[in-house]
Every structure is written in C-alpha cells, then in structure tokens.
Amino acid sequence: MRAFSNDGDASSVAILAMPGFAMKAVDRRRYHRFKTAQLVELCIPNQMMAAELVDLSDGGARLRISAGVGPVIGCRVAIRLLDQTVLMGVTRWADVEIIGMQFLSANIRAEDHLHYDDIGQQMFSLILRQQRRLSAPR
Numbered sequence: 001m002r003a004f005s006n007d008g009d010a011s012s013v014a015i016l017a018m019p020g021f022a023m024k025a026v027d028r029r030r031y032h033r034f035k036t037a038q039l040v041e042l043c044i045p046n047q048m049m050a051a052e053l054v055d056l057s058d059g060g061a062r063l064r065i066s067a068g069v070g071p072v073i074g075c076r077v078a079i080r081l082l083d084q085t086v087l088m089g090v091t092r093w094a095d096v097e098i099i100g101m102q103f104l105s106a107n108i109r110a111e112d113h114l115h116y117d118d119i120g121q122q123m124f125s126l127i128l129r130q131q132r133r134l135s136a137p138r
Helices: 122-135
Strands: 002-005 013-017 024-027 034-044 047-056 060-064 076-080 086-094 098-103
Touching: 034 122, 060 086
Parallel strands: none
Antiparallel strands: 002 013, 013 024, 034 047, 034 076, 047 060, 060 098, 076 086, 086 098
C-alpha cells in the first residue's frame, strides 16, 4: 500500500492506493467545516477587500476573492465578520479565486460565528455599514 499526501495544502487529503484496488481519499482535517456564504472584509497588508466566507472551521477559513488580487501564501491576514469579530491568520494556500487561511488563535469556535440571531434588527444596518466600508474609495 502506498500513501500520497498533500500536507502543505490546508485541505490535507491523503490518497491511499493498493495494487488492484481503487484509490480512496481520506479526509484528515482536524476540524469540521461549516459551509456558509457571508460577506466579510479581508485585510491584508496595506489593503482591505470584500470576500465571501465559503466555509469556516475552528482552525481556519476558505474565502472567495476577486481573481488575482489575493494575498500570497504565508501572508498574515485578518477577516472581519459581520458581527465585527476579527479573526487573525495566515494564508496557507491560494487558487485563482479561493484562498485558505489558518487561524493564529487556537481558541476559535466556528459555531459562534455562523449565526447572528443575537444581532436582531441591527443586522440590516450592519450589512449596509460593511458594504459602504468595502465600497469606499481608498
């Protein structure tokens, strides 16, 4: 049996192969991913841009960005969520429009940042404020 791994990638999927058997992917992520589609602010050195939070886990996040404008691998980044929580991290992988970041803090509970029921009526004004901030000329 041979194992193929891509440990440098945040997705960290191992492929197990045995002669005469089909290949099988084994997901080795440490944390459960929660799918989402939230507008967030992505802050990289000297720049802030809009991004879509594609999924979130206790260890990191996957973000959709405009093609070709994202941070390089190893760059320190931060995302500001709708509830104004700022999560600091490092870019671990990047594709044309998708980046993966690993959080610097080990005390993140993704579940705490998926729903904003406690915001209530403020939700609409928070969305507008974030959209204005992201569209303001720099």
